[in-house]
Amino acid sequence: xxxxxxxxxxxxxxxxxxxxxxxxxxxxxxxxDGVSFSVFPQESFAVVGESGCGKTTLGxxxxxxxxxxxxxxxxxxxxxxxxxxxxxxxxRREMQVIFQDPFSSLNxxxxxxxxxxxxxxxxxxxxxxxxxxxxxxxxxxxxxxxQSHLERHPHEFSGGQRQRIGIARALALNPKLIVADxxxxxxxxxxxxxxxxxxxxxxxxxxxxxxxxxxxFSVVRHLCNRIxxxxxxxxxxxxxxxxxxxxxxxxYTEALLSAxxxxxxxxxxxxxxxxxxxxxxxxxxxxxxxxFHPRCRYAQKPCRRDSPDFIEVKPGHxxxxxxxxxxxxxxxxALTALG
Amino acid sequence: xxxxLSVRGLRTYFHLDDSVIRAVDGISYDLYPGKTLAVVGESGSGKSVHxxxxxxxxxxxxxxxxxxxxxxxxRDLLALGPQGMGDIRGNRIAMIFQEPMTSLNPVLxxxxxxxxxxxxHQGATREKAWAKAVELLKKVGIPHAEERxxxxxxxxxxxxxxxAMIAIALSCEPDVLIADEPTxxxxxxxxxxxxxxxxxxxxxxxxxxxxxxxxxxxxxxxxxxxxVMYAGRQIEQASIHSLFxxxxxxxxxxxxxxxxxxxxxxxxxxxxxxQPPELTREFPGCPFVVRCPVAMDRCRIQDPPHFHLPxxxxxxxxxxxxxxxxxxxxxxxxxxxxxx
Numbered sequence: 014x015x016x017x018x019x020x021x022x023x024x025x026x027x028x029x030x031x032x033x034x035x036x037x038x039x040x041x042x043x044x045x046d047g048v049s050f051s052v053f054p055q056e057s058f059a060v061v062g063e064s065g066c067g068k069t070t071l072g073x074x075x076x077x078x079x080x081x082x083x084x085x086x087x088x089x090x091x092x093x094x095x096x097x098x099x100x101x102x103x104x105r106r107e108m109q110v111i112f113q114d115p116f117s118s119l120n121x122x123x124x125x126x127x128x129x130x131x132x133x134x135x136x137x138x139x140x141x142x143x144x145x146x147x148x149x150x151x152x153x154x155x156x157x158x159x160q161s162h163l164e165r166h167p168h169e170f171s172g173g174q175r176q177r178i179g180i181a182r183a184l185a186l187n188p189k190l191i192v193a194d195x196x197x198x199x200x201x202x203x204x205x206x207x208x209x210x211x212x213x214x215x216x217x218x219x220x221x222x223x224x225x226x227x228x229x230f231s232v233v234r235h236l237c238n239r240i241x242x243x244x245x246x247x248x249x250x251x252x253x254x255x256x257x258x259x260x261x262x263x264x265y266t267e268a269l270l271s272a273x274x275x276x277x278x279x280x281x282x283x284x285x286x287x288x289x290x291x292x293x294x295x296x297x298x299x300x301x302x303x304x305f306h307p308r309c310r311y312a313q314k315p316c317r318r319d320s321p322d323f324i325e326v327k328p329g330h331x332x333x334x335x336x337x338x339x340x341x342x343x344x345x346x347a348l349t350a351l352g
Numbered sequence: 353x354x355x356x357l358s359v360r361g362l363r364t365y366f367h368l369d370d371s372v373i374r375a376v377d378g379i380s381y382d383l384y385p386g387k388t389l390a391v392v393g394e395s396g397s398g399k400s401v402h403x404x405x406x407x408x409x410x411x412x413x414x415x416x417x418x419x420x421x422x423x424x425x426x427r428d429l430l431a432l433g434p435q436g437m438g439d440i441r442g443n444r445i446a447m448i449f450q451e452p453m454t455s456l457n458p459v460l461x462x463x464x465x466x467x468x469x470x471x472x473h474q475g476a477t478r479e480k481a482w483a484k485a486v487e488l489l490k491k492v493g494i495p496h497a498e499e500r501x502x503x504x505x506x507x508x509x510x511x512x513x514x515x516a517m518i519a520i521a522l523s524c525e526p527d528v529l530i531a532d533e534p535t536x537x538x539x540x541x542x543x544x545x546x547x548x549x550x551x552x553x554x555x556x557x558x559x560x561x562x563x564x565x566x567x568x569x570x571x572x573x574x575x576x577x578x579x580v581m582y583a584g585r586q587i588e589q590a591s592i593h594s595l596f597x598x599x600x601x602x603x604x605x606x607x608x609x610x611x612x613x614x615x616x617x618x619x620x621x622x623x624x625x626x627q628p629p630e631l632t633r634e635f636p637g638c639p640f641v642v643r644c645p646v647a648m649d650r651c652r653i654q655d656p657p658h659f660h661l662p663x664x665x666x667x668x669x670x671x672x673x674x675x676x677x678x679x680x681x682x683x684x685x686x687x688x689x690x691x692x
Contacts (some may be wrong), residue, residue, distance in 0.1 A: 015486045038528075063539035063540065063541065064539055071414075084669070128559060151516070171627050173627070174627075199396055201394035201566065202394065202566065202568065202607060202610050202611050203394060203606060203607060203610045203623060203624040204394075204614070204623075205610070206610035206611075206621035206622065206623035206624070207623040207624075209612065209621055209623075210621055210623055213620070228539065228540065230540075230614045231569070231611070231612040231613050231614045232612055234612065234613075234614050234617055235612040235617060235618065235621065254617075255617070258614060269540065270614065271540060271544075272541045272543065272544035273540055273614050274543075274544075274547075274567065274569025274570050274572060274573045275569055275570065275572060275573075275613055275614065275615045276568040276569045276571075276572050276596075276611045276613050277572055277596060277613070277615065278572045278573075278575075278592045278593055278596050279593070279596075280615060281572045281573045286544055286548070288544055288545060288548060289541045289544075289545070290545075291495075291541070292509045292511055292512070292542065292662060
């Protein structure tokens with residue numbers, strides 16, 4: 014892995030002002046509240062969290078689709094928010110997006126061919142007809158789309174095939190970075206596996222870098238080498254994928270991993286679950302101190318008062334839990350049972 | 353022990369103007385008290401339509417149950433009229449759905465909706481029914497139930513709404529609970545809470561559960577027995593352990609190996625190629641044949657019947673013909689009379 018990051022996210026924040034009712038009190042939702050990380054070339058970096066944790070907002074800011082309240086995103090050494098619009102247009106060729114819902118992200122009135130080749134027209138590449146055709150056919154081959162489908166419209170396809178079209182469109186301009194926001198969560202498992210394999214093959218062949226936004230740990234484990242776990246707008250843990258699964262350092266990660274059902278009845282019968290009580294608190298009024306403390310089984314006094322620092326617990330393994338270094342790992346932790 | 357619910361050769365078709373959709377095209381199982389049977393399948397496999405058929409919640413027409421029996425404590429539900437079915441539905445057999453927001457009435461307090469079920473089925477007075485509503489909300493783990501009973505559904509979180517749905521379903525202490533993707537819309541930590549709640553309540557009430565889901569992890573966690581559906585047909589049935597240890601049908605094998613797990617990282621998932629067939633098309637053979645890695649000529653022309661295998665398992669694959677105990681061939685094969 015190269016030492017120079019492809020993308021750096023620097024203490025980025027996005028706050029939304031909301032009003033309760035028509036004349037109600039103004040409040041602030043801190044959707045993303047100070048997130049920093051770097052993504053290296055050809056990495057597959059995951060942002061994982063439950064609904065409302067801010068992972069999608071974070072993805073939109075990385076793609077310069079939303080302006081952050083504070084902080085910066087740096088792509089290949091250049092701040093993307095300091096760019097002029099012409100520069101930004103060039104940047105958009107370098108980073109592309111795959112959305113969750115292949116039903117609403119493709120224009121129903123366009124043919125498959127025009128969906129995939131639209132980026133060529135917008136960015137004025139492959140002006141030569143023959144070359145454009147060649148590139149189009151190459152994209153079809155990459156993504157496993159039959160040539161006979163080019164004249165069809167999105168509604169004629171199933172979810173998995175639509176996602177292939179969305180991927181082909183994202184690859185059209187030969188980007189370096191792809192932000193994939195829940196790309197397989199709308200798909201059935203047998204189709205999901207096809208798309209995950211495709212994403213993996215494409216990454217190897219085209220030397221892509223992925224930022225994978227997901228709520229599904231099993232999918233992330235399969236595809237990603239590093240993982241950031243988010244809770245209520247903040248990253249609470251960041252580590253290499255295998256490290257995170259084998260040795261989670263934040264109580265939220267630990268509980269989250271233990272809640273994921275494992276497709277093996279023998280393991281399920283043996284394992285003890287850490288059940289979190291209650292729901293995720295309202296992002297309008299997050300708890301003081303560590304946002305997770307009301308649901309945390311290790312919470313102590315300082316957790317209610319102080320926002321925990323994001324500490325490098327072990328080389329490359331970061332966690333935002335002040336009691337972590339003092340915490341004794343319980344023997345019944347689900348993952349120790351898994352070896 | 354007698355099964356509380358037996359489904360025998362159920363077929364539900366949708367008759368449209370120019371086509372017939374064979375949404376459920378043969379499913380048979382026995383469900384025992386206190387046990388959980390998972391009905392697994394991908395979108396369009398007919399798992400939800402099968403559940404709605406049991407409670408007769410489908411609009412007829414276009415839907416029509418064209419064949420089969422649904423025996424509840426030995427009584428054929430398909431022979432019951434609307435009145436008789438009304439006594440069963442929500443009372444002896446209750447159902448919870450995937451999206452609790454759309455199944456709760458947004459303009460009525462949650463308590464009212466629980467009390468309604470109690471008044472309807474048990475003839476309780478309003479006051480008693482409300483007291484019962486509070487008690488049920490407590491039981492399903494809603495904090496401050498006395499106050500929250502007055503809340504409207506939008507004031508509840510997704511997990512709490514599903515708890516409220518469970519409270520309504522439990523209000524008459526049903527023998528059978530049909531749970532249609534009960535945790536699919538929920539976050540994984542909330543899913544864990546709801547599944548735990550369902551298990552606890554099942555133990556307490558000795559309720560039988562039909563759990564409809566596409567999530568193999570949830571199946572592994574909850575089920576005693578599993579029925580696998582594909583393109584409207586049940587293609588395999590087995591106890592949870594034998595199914596995961598030794599799946600017989602090529603579709604089940606493909607399904608299980610295509611699931612990523614947090615337990616073990618696989619370099620490559622074994623995806624099943626292709627797409628499920630369209631249900632409007634009539635195919636003479638096995639519905640899985642076009643995607644099947646071990647398909648034979650016979651599979652294209654002849655629909656495999658339920659082969660009963662040792663250990664009480666059933667598989668609909670010609671490969672299992674030699675292993676089958678033909679003498680125990682209780683259910684009629686799929687070629688039986690089914691008007692199209």
